[in-house]
Amino acid sequence: GAVVSQHPSWVICKSGTSVKIECRSLDFQATTMFWYRQFPKQSLMLMATSNEGSKATYEQGVEKDKFLINHASLTLSTLTVTSAHPEDSSFYICSPTLQGGRTEAFFGQGTRLTVV
């Protein structure tokens, strides 16, 4: 069964509104969460890395004030796209990991965000 649950799988929102994406690790405690973004017909690129209880680290070019990441618990991390614009339309995927590394890679099912 799935070990990562990402919700919602798709969302359409109006420009200027905020959207929250949840990522839950079901079978283990995720001390670190990676958030990836995939624009249409492009590859997956890491947006940010968050450790439970700490502020997220953002990759170059990713606006931290626009993409708010909360990782308050070991089983849940959220990504909030604030004041969404059409250019934020993308596929967002989370990837939780265990403390000290792991031997498997887990990815959420992804969230397809469309901003109109």
Next chain:
Amino acid sequence: AQKVTQAQTEISVVEKEDVTLDCVYETRDTTYYLFWYKQPPSGELVFLIRRNSFDEQNEISGRYSWNFQKSTSSFNFTITASQVVDSAVYFCALTGWNFNKFYFGSGTKLNVKP
């Protein structure tokens, strides 16, 4: 620097043909892992295979086979007797010993026509 290159943007084949998807990687790590994922239109990543840097043994799983060659930093993926259901985007990816950040190639879109 870590980098994965998939030079083939899109490949079209006719059903039952064999097709090889190329992947070339760059890393300074001595311990690393390579992956292949299939991404159907739904978007979720479907895990196909994982290989660590110390295991160069080629692997076959049904119609799928993988050729890992450290000497050329390549990890190619072959589908034998392709089927329409194989149509998808395929990603090669690289990560380090602790499975943290993944570096994905740009993906190869495979179209298998009946």
